[in-house]
Amino acid sequence: MFGKIMLAAALALVACDRDKESVQPEKAAATPAATVQAVTYPADTAPGPAADGDRAMQYVKEICKFGPRYLGSAGHKKVEDYIKSHLNGDEVEDDSFTADTPVGKFPVHNIIAKYPGTKDGIILIASHYDTNYPLRKTSFIGANDGGSSSGLLLELANQLRGKTRDGYSVWLVWDDAEEAMKPDGSGGLPNEMPFSEDSLYGITHLVEKWQADGTLKKVKALILADMIGDADLNVDRDTNSTPWLQDVVREAATRLGYQSHFFGRQMEVSDDHLPFLKRGVPSVDLIDFNYGYNDSYWHTTEDTVDKLSPRSLQIVGSVILETIRILDRMEPLPPK
């Protein structure tokens, strides 16, 4: 997760919603129910999917052992190789380019693993794996911010590999250069710039490439995961995300009994899903943007593996898999 201004905006939104609820509680309660009723979910009697949280946690720990993963660092290269080494035998697309940033040019590598399905269309599951460049002189390793979701995607690869998918193709995307390269503009320093102009380098390149070659129009949905390993898991309801897709995630969480970990708070989040939303791709960001008291671990050297839990990874991983299973059987998907 790259920016801090958004948190301030988010808190304002949360406060605003609370105000609304206190004045008009019946209206606040009616809105989400109306959204849910607009979509019919296929019945599902088969046992729910179960991602292996311990195995995902092991991947997160191994990613963090390489040290900081900011652009151009030795740790970054090691994590690229580490991710690819776990995808041996899978169909892998390598999207490499040079990003021109305010602090120089850097090689950027998006890694995409593809698991084909029988249905026409693609569901993307994405996570950034880079760590924050302005924190490069610290021991910041982004265990939750970039580490947790990247390890979880390796576990999702295990769940998808070698099976015949009776549904959409699923592509896992480890995207690079999500983080801003300069401080985020919230501190008023002369060298700062708005993070909207200095972030999302990797995913923006990938979206533009897929738009040019026709791939993007096959994408039915993007599920983005970021900061999902916190032992105190409360995934936020991001107001930028596509409401009907959020409702599918809520349905998946409810079916698995994990609904208490989802969407208790509402905020606006700018993240890797924005370039997809801009081009009409239904997208949901699964992010728990309250990491430590008052988000105090975010973008600090306190973002370490001891704050995470295998259970949180298992919950989010299983909910993602269940979400895919519901999407596979929803005919037709709601309009974009």
Ligand SMILES: [Zn+2]
């Ligand atoms: Zn971040």
